[in-house]
Amino acid sequence: MSQYRTFTAADAVDYARQFGGVENPESLVESQEIGDGNLNLVFKIFDRDGISRVIVKQALPYVRCVGESWPLTLDRARIEAEVLQIHGEYCPQHTVKILHYDPQLAVMVMEDLSSHAIWRGEQVNGVDYPQAAGQLGEYLAQTLFHTSDFYQHPHQKKADVIRFTNPELCDITEELFFNEPYEVHERNGYPRALEPLVASLRDDDELRQKVAGLKHRFLSHAEALLHGDVHSGSIFVAEGSLKVIDAEFGYYGPIGFDVGSALGNMLINYCALPGLLAPREAADAREKRLRDVSTTWQSFAEGFLALAAEKTQDRALARPGYAAEFLQKIWRDSLGFCGTEVIRRTVGMSQVADIKNIRDEAMKNECVRQAITLGRTLILAADRIEDADALIARVRQNG
Amino acid sequence: MSQYRTFTAADAVDYARQFGGVENPESLVESQEIGDGNLNLVFKIFDRDGISRVIVKQALPYVRCVGESWPLTLDRARIEAEVLQIHGEYCPQHTVKILHYDPQLAVMVMEDLSSHAIWRGEQVNGVDYPQAAGQLGEYLAQTLFHTSDFYQHPHQKKADVIRFTNPELCDITEELFFNEPYEVHERNGYPRALEPLVASLRDDDELRQKVAGLKHRFLSHAEALLHGDVHSGSIFVAEGSLKVIDAEFGYYGPIGFDVGSALGNMLINYCALPGLLAPREAADAREKRLRDVSTTWQSFAEGFLALAAEKTQDRALARPGYAAEFLQKIWRDSLGFCGTEVIRRTVGMSQVADIKNIRDEAMKNECVRQAITLGRTLILAADRIEDADALIARVRQNG
Structure with missing residues (x-):
């Protein structure tokens, strides 16, 4: 059982190599945090050619609202992943694909939608x-x-x-x-x-x-x-x-x-x-x-x-x-x-x-x-x- | 933690002595099963003067319908007791009083309503x-x-x-x-x-x-x-x-x-x-x-x-x-x-x-x-x- 820690850019790359379902995991070399940082960390994971291949998203234990902090359960990562999995079962063509998620880390790996x-x-x-x-x-x-x-x-x-x-x-x-x-x-x-x-x-x-x-x-x-x-x-x-x-x-x-x-x-x-x-x-x-x-x-x-x-x-x-x-x-x-x-x-x-x-x-x-x-x-x-x-x-x- | 077993008349008396909240528990001496036996056992517990003092109700693990058996969770005893406790909190005057319940035995002890x-x-x-x-x-x-x-x-x-x-x-x-x-x-x-x-x-x-x-x-x-x-x-x-x-x-x-x-x-x-x-x-x-x-x-x-x-x-x-x-x-x-x-x-x-x-x-x-x-x-x-x-x-x- 993993324990919650906030991911660094390097953690995100490691995680994507493990769970991203990419054929040559070692080709994943870099990440960029693209979230607004208020609710979640969202990392784009790039390969050696600079092409983004998967997304790693981690829930933060709070949401920053106007001038105040609103603590929020990490369980929302589980809910998000499981809702998307169920919706993906019934409408795969219009639901982002979840490749992996870990409830303890409140993290999920999902398909990259850079083409969108x-x-x-x-x-x-x-x-x-x-x-x-x-x-x-x-x-x-x-x-x-x-x-x-x-x-x-x-x-x-x-x-x-x-x-x-x-x-x-x-x-x-x-x-x-x-x-x-x-x-x-x-x-x-x-x-x-x-x-x-x-x-x-x-x-x-x-x-x-x-x-x-x-x-x-x-x-x-x-x-x-x-x-x-x-x-x-x-x-x-x-x-x-x-x-x-x-x-x-x-x-x-x-x-x-x-x-x-x-x-x-x-x-x-x-x-x-x-x-x-x-x-x-x-x-x-x-x-x-x-x-x-x-x-x-x-x-x-x-x-x-x-x-x-x-x-x-x-x-x-x-x-x-x-x-x-x-x-x-x-x-x-x-x-x-x-x-x-x-x-x-x-x-x-x-x-x-x-x-x-x-x-x-x-x-x-x-x-x-x-x-x-x-x-x-x-x-x-x-x-x-x-x-x-x-x-x-x-x-x-x-x- | 107790284990489920179907109560006998003697079990019911013992149980009522323990949990019936009666001043002289030893005065409880006899019981009579008054349920229809389809869903629950319901025992009236009598004292030495033949006055019924409390009720012991136990859920059975099935319900007998017309010619067939419909298995039923014993958890319904918990639900029954807890609903009555909550309803009793808000309307004690019109809700039967639950004196004790045991989720494992699916049994509850409640006030006697023989006057009703x-x-x-x-x-x-x-x-x-x-x-x-x-x-x-x-x-x-x-x-x-x-x-x-x-x-x-x-x-x-x-x-x-x-x-x-x-x-x-x-x-x-x-x-x-x-x-x-x-x-x-x-x-x-x-x-x-x-x-x-x-x-x-x-x-x-x-x-x-x-x-x-x-x-x-x-x-x-x-x-x-x-x-x-x-x-x-x-x-x-x-x-x-x-x-x-x-x-x-x-x-x-x-x-x-x-x-x-x-x-x-x-x-x-x-x-x-x-x-x-x-x-x-x-x-x-x-x-x-x-x-x-x-x-x-x-x-x-x-x-x-x-x-x-x-x-x-x-x-x-x-x-x-x-x-x-x-x-x-x-x-x-x-x-x-x-x-x-x-x-x-x-x-x-x-x-x-x-x-x-x-x-x-x-x-x-x-x-x-x-x-x-x-x-x-x-x-x-x-x-x-x-x-x-x-x-x-x-x-x-x-x-």
Whole structure:
């Protein structure tokens, strides 16, 4: 049994030689730490030709937030590795491959994705991947269906609920998604100019009652093994390819949380584009983003229904019509969680490059304002937005 | 550490002397096994004066169903004891007191309730306990509120979800409540004369889709630590007193399941009364049963809302109005689960004395027919029955 120690660059190379599954392990000679250093160390391991071959990722025993340290269990490395292994079993084409992990060292070795780029960065730069949204929908359908009550034996599902109980990472979501953006809180990161708008969220009883309902569902609806943080920053894309990474927030939760997180980040990008690109390019990229929103949902919904029709194991849940009825619950949840994702990434602490990269301050404020009002609309109107077309109409109406 | 062995009458006396908390342990001299012997041994322990002083209950490693043996974990004794301890912490006045339990022996010692009678038997005989329904509502409010996300810290709640994961007993409910009554199944226990009616349940797509939704919520909505089997046979009553026993089906599930199970058994009694009592007494007892239904819900709802207003710990769930909104979800769930309870106890395997004690066969069939149609109505119309008054109107309309 190994003992936890923080890896050096040399440790990472040694480890990759042992567990990287590379044919000539001795060809691995160098590493570079590419993580942001707040939550994890992430080492790229290079061979003699300077080509990166595998990734070594180690969890740190704390997360550095704005000005304070938040201690975090190393068990999240186990959860991340095991979620990705299970998701990889059901959707290998869109889940990063885990080659090895060690629970004591809180370290995992995984495939190198240097040929890919982080989707968020590409969206910020106006680079389009027309296939990505459909592939993301497929990932969501495969992973969420196969870990749900439709497919899992009740005993296996109950055992997995235990195995993926993730109190500390859920804690972060419970605070950052559902509490802080609606309170006066030092960690919030919205522009000061928007104080009146943000104050109006705090004073909106109906909104906060809806957010309470979403938080309650996040706390109690154990529908499937979620990724828990599917945003465009945890998705790698390349021409024809999409790979999801970073599943340390994984746990058994409401399916709409994953779907809504994915859609929410597309809508933040939609709101930010006028601040990121020239007007004509921005308008064009916005249309593509709306296409992505629609395609992600359609791909997920069709995939989920097809899997339900073909592979449902539970005798009661297999009734014709039930999966489609449940999909309506997922859709309503998705819209609400999508709204909370948009708000937590604009009002709250977890600011994103889509917004941060806008240089003109007035423009940035206007984009954020638009995102916040959209997020609020989605939370309030979740039960009245019938389908993806209606969602897109609402987005356009918002500005 | 003790090892499991099946208790003899003498073992039970010895054990009660050790752990019964009786002042003169040597005064305990005799025991009588009073269980049905299918799931558990239940010993009454008597003193020299022939007065029963404590109960010793031991779980057997199997449950004997119609003609077959269903192996069952002894861990259910731990779950039963620990659920009753937690419920007893929040509602000592209406939870049987656990004096001691031993997980290895799967045995517990608890207070003697000889001064009480099983409520079902009293209802069958037309004996009224006007205070009981209000007390049951109070038990439900106290136990379900205090173990919910409103009150529990998320870390504690997640730990308790693990601690009360109850796969084998949930399995029984999943089969007997939600599958078998809607299928051709050898364990079903309805009168043969009602075959056409029961067949019409199997053929009712809308009904079975609703039952699928209820089963899915039973499988995935971890809202509170349920008793899991609150029916009139697991409730003791006396003048001014009510005590709930038998919590081996406890787990974290939808609050409406406990509330619905409780209401469902009152409604079965309502349907059975014309077969149990003379016409005038039956009519009178039926009114009292409807009063019980209404009082149980009102007492639960008022209790839950008052506790939510006073004691909610979660910052988001504490929003004014949210508890009342969530209570609407509980009400809809309760009606649906109430319907499945009525059907599983008339169509399914778990037949009850209210029906079994009806001597006239034609009358029995008519009572069962009424119960089945009522159960079906409640499942189908759960979203459209606004409140307890509307429920009672539906019950009267049913016949």
